[in-house]
Amino acid sequence: MTSKAYPFGTPSFKAPSFEAPSFEAPSFEAHPFLEVRAVKKSFRDAKDGDIHLVLSSIHFTVNEGEFVTVIGPSGSGKSTLLNIIAGLLPPDEGSVWMQGERQTARAGKVAYMMQDDLLFPWQSVKRHVAMPLRIQGVGKRAAEEQAERILKTFDLIHLGDRYPKTLSGGQKQRVALARAYIQGTALLLLDEPFGRLDALTREDLQAWLETIWLKEKRTVLMVTHDIEEALFLGDRVLVLSARPARIVLDLPVPFARPRKKDVRLTEAFVAFRKTLMQALAEDTQRL
Numbered sequence: 001m002t003s004k005a006y007p008f009g010t011p012s013f014k015a016p017s018f019e020a021p022s023f024e025a026p027s028f029e030a031h032p033f034l035e036v037r038a039v040k041k042s043f044r045d046a047k048d049g050d051i052h053l054v055l056s057s058i059h060f061t062v063n064e065g066e067f068v069t070v071i072g073p074s075g076s077g078k079s080t081l082l083n084i085i086a087g088l089l090p091p092d093e094g095s096v097w098m099q100g101e102r103q104t105a106r107a108g109k110v111a112y113m114m115q116d117d118l119l120f121p122w123q124s125v126k127r128h129v130a131m132p133l134r135i136q137g138v139g140k141r142a143a144e145e146q147a148e149r150i151l152k153t154f155d156l157i158h159l160g161d162r163y164p165k166t167l168s169g170g171q172k173q174r175v176a177l178a179r180a181y182i183q184g185t186a187l188l189l190l191d192e193p194f195g196r197l198d199a200l201t202r203e204d205l206q207a208w209l210e211t212i213w214l215k216e217k218r219t220v221l222m223v224t225h226d227i228e229e230a231l232f233l234g235d236r237v238l239v240l241s242a243r244p245a246r247i248v249l250d251l252p253v254p255f256a257r258p259r260k261k262d263v264r265l266t267e268a269f270v271a272f273r274k275t276l277m278q279a280l281a282e283d284t285q286r287l
């Protein structure tokens, strides 16, 4: 089927048989935005010297602009997986592909907010957010202007001159997210960004992050151990098994956006939650 035949998108009528659609994927889908191919990783235990398989054979894809969340038990290898995708750690087997190119340790394609990402006590909020641009070689003035723009988008401009010790836990996480976002890379990796916050603050930050993401679309892969958070934010939820981790479920989440806080109370949300809990529980029984 040529593009000339349907210049305005997919026809709503059935294609006549002499133009039967081909089952070959169109070329723009041939390369998913991110593809993790059969990634395996083991570590040698520091105490007994034994080798432990952490990631058994991880395979998944993420489309451009998607927000994909990953849940799994503590110690299952979630941070290890993000380290591999970020190019900080080589896989033992398998590979990571971005936009059709094999990902290497080259920096610049991925912004990564690591678990327990720290703010430096001696730097103001504005300087924290400008820092990744300064590291990329952007001049001070231009970097600070961009930082101000991001701080406005993130509703943090009033905190620009403050120092970390004067910020609440939630404010610190917002600043760390702004610092990751400003890098402008197409893929944003987030490792439990709200992990240490109390439940109410988490809910506020989840809604806030969705608002930001709807305004400034990125492809996001976010690790969490919180089922509700995974469902509230994800277009899809990947469930990792306990170690050695594999993906036991890849669940599309259909709720319309923006998702209101009380979507959590709907029957559909509760049903999805149950599906995820069962996926995690079945896996525990396997052990």
Ligand code: ADP
Binding pocket: 043, 044, 045, 046, 054, 072, 073, 074, 075, 076, 077, 078, 079, 080, 081
């Ligand atoms: P998660 O983020 O899901 O809690 P991690 O990816 O941090 O899990 O760790 C998975 C497992 O791999 C854990 O048992 C951890 O102790 C082990 N591990 C992680 N990094 C290393 C390392 N650099 N050396 C040895 N073992 C590691």
Ligand code: MG
Binding pocket: 078, 079, 080, 115, 191
């Ligand atoms: Mg972790």
